[in-house]
Amino acid sequence: MKIKMERYHDGWEFSVTSQSMFEDNPVARRYQTGRDGCGLWQYVRSTTAWYPDGRPFYEWKQTRGTCQFSLPSDRKRAYDQVRYAFRPEAPPA
Numbered sequence: 001m002k003i004k005m006e007r008y009h010d011g012w013e014f015s016v017t018s019q020s021m022f023e024d025n026p027v028a029r030r031y032q033t034g035r036d037g038c039g040l041w042q043y044v045r046s047t048t049a050w051y052p053d054g055r056p057f058y059e060w061k062q063t064r065g066t067c068q069f070s071l072p073s074d075r076k077r078a079y080d081q082v083r084y085a086f087r088p089e090a091p092p093a
Helices: 075-085
Strands: 002-008 011-018 027-032 040-050 056-064
Touching (some): 011 075
Antiparallel strands (some): 002 011
């Protein structure tokens, strides 16, 4: 798993690149917290809008509420929390 983090006002914008057992190539997914570090939004393809030439339109969709997800302002602690929250699931025994 690879994590790239940047400040977004008082919150964070980050991408998580990981290999899934269902996908052949690593996939990078973009996320951001609110301006104050609370809540979680994912950058996804829109299901209701697209550009006139047919290209997909992407938008931020909230995946966790402000009481369900927050990151501290300290970079190391925020990185550790993202690494823990997005860790690959252990395979079933």
